[in-house]
Amino acid sequence: MNIKIAPSILSADFSKLGEEVALLERCGADLIHCDVMDGNFVPPITFGAQTVRAIRPHTRLPLDCHLMTLYPETHIEDFVKAGADIISVHVEACGENTPAVLQTIQSRGVKACAVLNPETGAEALFPAMEIADMVLVMSVHPGWGGQKFIAESLEKIRALRARAVKIGRPDFDIEVDGGITGENVKEVIAAGANVIVAGSAIFSSSDKKATISRMRG
Ligand code: DX5
Ligand code: ZN
Numbered sequence: 001m002n003i004k005i006a007p008s009i010l011s012a013d014f015s016k017l018g019e020e021v022a023l024l025e026r027c028g029a030d031l032i033h034c035d036v037m038d039g040n041f042v043p044p045i046t047f048g049a050q051t052v053r054a055i056r057p058h059t060r061l062p063l064d065c066h067l068m069t070l071y072p073e074t075h076i077e078d079f080v081k082a083g084a085d086i087i088s089v090h091v092e093a094c095g096e097n098t099p100a101v102l103q104t105i106q107s108r109g110v111k112a113c114a115v116l117n118p119e120t121g122a123e124a125l126f127p128a129m130e131i132a133d134m135v136l137v138m139s140v141h142p143g144w145g146g147q148k149f150i151a152e153s154l155e156k157i158r159a160l161r162a163r164a165v166k167i168g169r170p171d172f173d174i175e176v177d178g179g180i181t182g183e184n185v186k187e188v189i190a191a192g193a194n195v196i197v198a199g200s201a202i203f204s205s206s207d208k209k210a211t212i213s214r215m216r217g
Helices: 014-026 049-058 076-082 091-107 122-129 153-166 185-190 208-216
Strands: 004-007 032-037 063-068 086-090 111-116 134-138 173-177 195-198
Touching (some): 004 032, 004 208, 014 049, 032 049, 076 086, 091 122, 111 122, 111 173, 122 134, 195 208
Parallel strands (some): 032 063, 063 086, 111 134, 173 195
């Protein structure tokens, strides 16, 4: 499968986000992962659609907007207008409306992704997989960068890849987010993930280009 690396700007220097995303593009990133937190679904507040609009002119890469918010459906229009290419919503926030929320995102010409927290079982994503363009497995508790990878996530990734094969979508994009390093990325890919989010591993590295290309394998 085609492996894509999605650096998370949560670990970037927020005083110069435009330069940071342009640098990530030059270093070979495939997507820019934007962690939107509302202080309710998760305790911290990061940024919203206005920041996504501000970085949009600084890169041609797809902007992968991970909404860690309550009522994510109320924010879709703002992120679409800001230039998001992918909008990810949590099944824990949307509940049984998840398929409908994904369809709303797609109806605006943007890719839709359903996200799973570490406490939620893989099967909670199965209905969404009939519709979604991608699913995202959180391999840490959402809210903060720099946490340790939760090893049980590997089993969940395997279950989702098996489900993708079963429903006739073997190339389905499975994204994994949290605690991924140059050391554990191989296991994550071997389990069936193909879109890799990494914040601290990329931003703490003195050679982002080498780190990104090594992660891609
Ligand atoms: C956590 C965010 C992640 C985070 C990943 O809530 O969704 O995208 O930035 O950071 P690292 O790679 O440092 O775990
Ligand atoms: Zn994220």
